[in-house]
Amino acid sequence: MIRLQDIRKVFNAGKANEFVAIDQVNLAIDSEMITVLKGPSGSGKTTMLSILGCMARPTAGRIMLREREITSLPERFLTGIRRATFGFIFQQLNLIKGISALENVMLPAYPDGEKRSLLQKRATDLLTLFNLAHKASAKIEWLSGGEMQRVAIARALINSPAVIVADEPTAHLDTKLSMEFMEIMQQLKREGKTILIASHDPIVHESSIIDRIVDMRDGRVVSPEIRS
Amino acid sequence: MGAFEKQRNIVDFTLSSLGRRKGKIISLGTVYTFVIFLLASVLFFTQAIKREAALLLQEAPEMTVQRLEAGRQGSIPKHYGDSIAAIRGVQSVRPRLWGYYYDSLSEATFTIMVNDELNEKPGEIIIGSAVKVRSAAGAENRVVRINDTFPFKTYDGSALLLKVKGILPLTSELEAADLILVSEKDYRTLFAVNNDHATDLVLRVRNTKELTTIATKIVQLHPDTRPVSREEILRTYEAIFDWRGGLIIVTMAGVLFAFIILAWDKATGLSAEEKREIGVLKAIGWETADILLMKFWEGVSVSILAFILGVFLAYLHVFVGSALLFEPVLKGWSVLYPDFRLTPHVDAYQLATLFFLTVIPYTVVTIIPSWRSATIDPDSVMRT
Numbered sequence: 001m002i003r004l005q006d007i008r009k010v011f012n013a014g015k016a017n018e019f020v021a022i023d024q025v026n027l028a029i030d031s032e033m034i035t036v037l038k039g040p041s042g043s044g045k046t047t048m049l050s051i052l053g054c055m056a057r058p059t060a061g062r063i064m065l066r067e068r069e070i071t072s073l074p075e076r077f078l079t080g081i082r083r084a085t086f087g088f089i090f091q092q093l094n095l096i097k098g099i100s101a102l103e104n105v106m107l108p109a110y111p112d113g114e115k116r117s118l119l120q121k122r123a124t125d126l127l128t129l130f131n132l133a134h135k136a137s138a139k140i141e142w143l144s145g146g147e148m149q150r151v152a153i154a155r156a157l158i159n160s161p162a163v164i165v166a167d168e169p170t171a172h173l174d175t176k177l178s179m180e181f182m183e184i185m186q187q188l189k190r191e192g193k194t195i196l197i198a199s200h201d202p203i204v205h206e207s208s209i210i211d212r213i214v215d216m217r218d219g220r221v222v223s224p225e226i227r228s
Numbered sequence: 229m230g231a232f233e234k235q236r237n238i239v240d241f242t243l244s245s246l247g248r249r250k251g252k253i254i255s256l257g258t259v260y261t262f263v264i265f266l267l268a269s270v271l272f273f274t275q276a277i278k279r280e281a282a283l284l285l286q287e288a289p290e291m292t293v294q295r296l297e298a299g300r301q302g303s304i305p306k307h308y309g310d311s312i313a314a315i316r317g318v319q320s321v322r323p324r325l326w327g328y329y330y331d332s333l334s335e336a337t338f339t340i341m342v343n344d345e346l347n348e349k350p351g352e353i354i355i356g357s358a359v360k361v362r363s364a365a366g367a368e369n370r371v372v373r374i375n376d377t378f379p380f381k382t383y384d385g386s387a388l389l390l391k392v393k394g395i396l397p398l399t400s401e402l403e404a405a406d407l408i409l410v411s412e413k414d415y416r417t418l419f420a421v422n423n424d425h426a427t428d429l430v431l432r433v434r435n436t437k438e439l440t441t442i443a444t445k446i447v448q449l450h451p452d453t454r455p456v457s458r459e460e461i462l463r464t465y466e467a468i469f470d471w472r473g474g475l476i477i478v479t480m481a482g483v484l485f486a487f488i489i490l491a492w493d494k495a496t497g498l499s500a501e502e503k504r505e506i507g508v509l510k511a512i513g514w515e516t517a518d519i520l521l522m523k524f525w526e527g528v529s530v531s532i533l534a535f536i537l538g539v540f541l542a543y544l545h546v547f548v549g550s551a552l553l554f555e556p557v558l559k560g561w562s563v564l565y566p567d568f569r570l571t572p573h574v575d576a577y578q579l580a581t582l583f584f585l586t587v588i589p590y591t592v593v594t595i596i597p598s599w600r601s602a603t604i605d606p607d608s609v610m611r612t
Binding site: 047056082083098099103106108114115116119155159 | 230231232233234236237238241244245247248504505508509510511512513514515516517518605606607
């Protein structure tokens with residue numbers, strides 16, 4: 001589904017603090033699988049996830065999405081692709097405080113100009129799916145950690161994306177919530193979603209639902225292991 | 229439909245964003261409202277007072293002839309009118325008697341004018357709506373009513389008691405507020421003016437294009453006179469009120485600048501929370517243009533609200549509160565002049581100018597820092 005060819009990402013190029021985050025990476029991500037990027041801090045997992053999710057452009061190399069090259073597309077088109085194809089779950093959740101859980105879920109769909117009543121119904125359905133219908137109008141800061149995490153997942157799903165991208169999703173969760181997260185991912189995989197997770201949490205990469213682990217170190221792919 | 233729903237969604241989110249930053253929005257809105265209030269007050273005041281002057285002069289004669297005595301206005305012999313009436317183009321000449329009267333009890337100056345209708349009824353007066361009387365030193369000034377007796381002090385110190393027989397209708401307060409109409413006999417008793425003299429002569433002229441020629445002929449006939457046309461008076465009024473409005477703006481400039489700098493600082497500085505929020509929106513699929521649209525609606529809603537509130541308060545200040553804040557500068561002779569309420573009048577063109585000079589720059593100014601933040605890479609939120 002996504003193919004990276006000779007990807008290199010350099011920060012602060014040409015300056016004294018130049019830093020090569022990703023170097024010579026070739027990787028193909030298959031559809032309807034859960035792929036985990038594993039590695040220590042600074043290994044380039046988050047940068048890889050940003051590039052795979054069309055959030056950042058590589059310094060060199062090519063990105064193919066469904067065999068269409070998207071590397072040099074203007075920002076506007078890239079944003080459109082990102083909004084339609086990817087749903088993001090961030091390490092810090094990045095929910096917007098002061099507005100309701102329902103509004104948080106609806107936010108990624110606002111620029112599409114979908115009829116508000118339809119959008120509201122889809123968002124409510126998602127919250128119902130995660131047992132949060134009764135918290136729809138509650139302000140996000142009033143919710144518990146687990147509820148906030150489920151709102152963040154619901155937000156990632158609002159545009160019905162083909163790919164879910166999660167960066168260290170269990171970093172701030174206890175074991176119970178981490179297991180709950182993995183169960184939801186399994187459910188999404190069954191529904192045909194492609195899932196990309198960057199994590200160094202054993203609960204994630206030792207989980208039986210994982211199809212593939214990409215081991216990273218110093219910006220390079222060490223072993224793209226595929227589980228049977 | 230999609231474009232409309234998109235705008236609606238973004239406006240909804242903007243409005244809920246405003247609610248989340250109450251402190252900033254309220255302080256900014258207050259400062260903004262105050263600036264609009266000051267500017268709109270000056271605008272309303274100068275416009276209304278100029279209109280008062282124009283109303284006042286609408287019915288005025290085309291030309292007034294004064295006599296100068298050592299460079300100052302003196303009384304004019306009535307017989308000057310005979311020779312002036314003989315000038316071609318002059319329709320009629322009428323001697324006028326008027327002057328100012330300072331009432332030490334109520335501490336106000338009134339305009340006294342002779343009215344022909346009262347000549348048959350000496351001892352009676354008709355007064356303006358703002359004329360007040362104080363019966364004794366230390367007492368409160370009170371509005372004069374019909375059949376009240378108004379005590380005057382004549383030129384030689386003796387008392388002259390005149391009875392109020394009517395109150396003037398309120399067309400232009402500038403004209404009528406401080407006016408007292410008296411009979412010719414009472415006027416001459418009050419000020420000791422000779423029977424063959426008048427304060428000035430007023431002329432009706434058939435064709436206003438001939439005013440300059442007529443004025444030249446009058447000066448040739450009577451070199452000690454000064455003809456003044458209605459247009460000249462109107463221009464003088466306008467110049468004085470424009471100058472006073474400008475003076476207010478200049479004296480307020482320091483305050484206005486301080487407020488504008490504060491508003492600028494508040495409006496342009498994005499907090500860390502706001503920057504983070506912009507990063508999140510970009511990461512979840514908002515384009516730079518969507519972020520700018522959101523900031524545009526934010527600027528528009530704050531400034532329009534402040535504009536409406538500021539204009540409304542200015543209206544109350546000028547037309548209900550008699551421009552309390554800068555009355556001394558704008559009216560000029562406020563110490564001597566009695567109470568005065570302007571007839572409400574708002575010039576849509578000037579209001580539109582004020583709108584475009586405040587709302588548009590503010591909206592642009594709030595968009596610029598957001599544009600800087602909106603162009604950051606969306607992956608920046610992955611690193612925080």
